[in-house]
Amino acid sequence: MKSKLKLIDESGRRIDGRLLDELRPLRFEVGILKNADGSAYIEQGGNKIAVAVYGPREVHPRHQARPDRALLRTKYRMATFSVKDRKSPTPGRREIEISKVIREALEPALLLEKFPRTAIDVFIEVLQADGGTRCASISAAALALADAGIPMRDLVTAVAVGKVDGRIVLDLNHLEDQYGEGDMPVAMMPSLNAITLLQCDGTFTLEEFKEALELAKKGIGVIYEKQREALRSKYLDALKTYRVI
Numbered sequence: 001m002k003s004k005l006k007l008i009d010e011s012g013r014r015i016d017g018r019l020l021d022e023l024r025p026l027r028f029e030v031g032i033l034k035n036a037d038g039s040a041y042i043e044q045g046g047n048k049i050a051v052a053v054y055g056p057r058e059v060h061p062r063h064q065a066r067p068d069r070a071l072l073r074t075k076y077r078m079a080t081f082s083v084k085d086r087k088s089p090t091p092g093r094r095e096i097e098i099s100k101v102i103r104e105a106l107e108p109a110l111l112l113e114k115f116p117r118t119a120i121d122v123f124i125e126v127l128q129a130d131g132g133t134r135c136a137s138i139s140a141a142a143l144a145l146a147d148a149g150i151p152m153r154d155l156v157t158a159v160a161v162g163k164v165d166g167r168i169v170l171d172l173n174h175l176e177d178q179y180g181e182g183d184m185p186v187a188m189m190p191s192l193n194a195i196t197l198l199q200c201d202g203t204f205t206l207e208e209f210k211e212a213l214e215l216a217k218k219g220i221g222v223i224y225e226k227q228r229e230a231l232r233s234k235y236l237d238a239l240k241t242y243r244v245i
């Protein structure tokens, strides 16, 4: 049962000192793993997540291959040490569901039809979890896919918004996720203004829902710029190394 923990103080500050519309500190890094075709890392508040992409490559088992497009497979996993209570190493229903949700959020952005009969595998390892890991995973996975050179319509960027002490807030941390009244993860292809994921846990009035969606879009705009910066900086570094610029 949810307790009466006070999550917003009289001055409008949240439990970690943020304002209602403030994101947690955010950092991306692209190309962190040399054995993967593409990779990325995200730190968002207390979340630390690494993503590796392999492919397009041969499909095993073969019968899963699609004649007209690549098969996108996503595996979201939380390390046993990623949360305070030890998490079971066996993937539970939550990890299976989140893997599916992440795949569905990424799929619309990928030109999978360019690679028939192949597979693209996305491995997501949550090293430390602090609320909103599915969204942070989506933002990092989009970068890893771009790093692998998979043609995309746009990046995918995600953030959770929610209702805490009756107020709509951006980018919930674990305590807000656990003790708040509602949680709404949103993913978008920002340049196309297209939503690829919208989940909702809790009760929102229509007005609250609209406010939450607007706030999510605002946060997504900021995260999108950081993603682009991270991609740009990897490739500028490479050009400098090879003295192209």
Ligand code: UDP
Pocket: 083, 084, 087, 094, 129, 130, 131, 132, 133, 134, 135, 174, 177
């Ligand atoms: N969590 C946990 N143990 C678990 C699963 C989740 O402590 O076995 C925490 C973790 O911090 C996670 C948060 O609960 O980020 C919220 O989990 P949820 O299922 O809502 O997914 P998320 O918000 O991470 O996408």
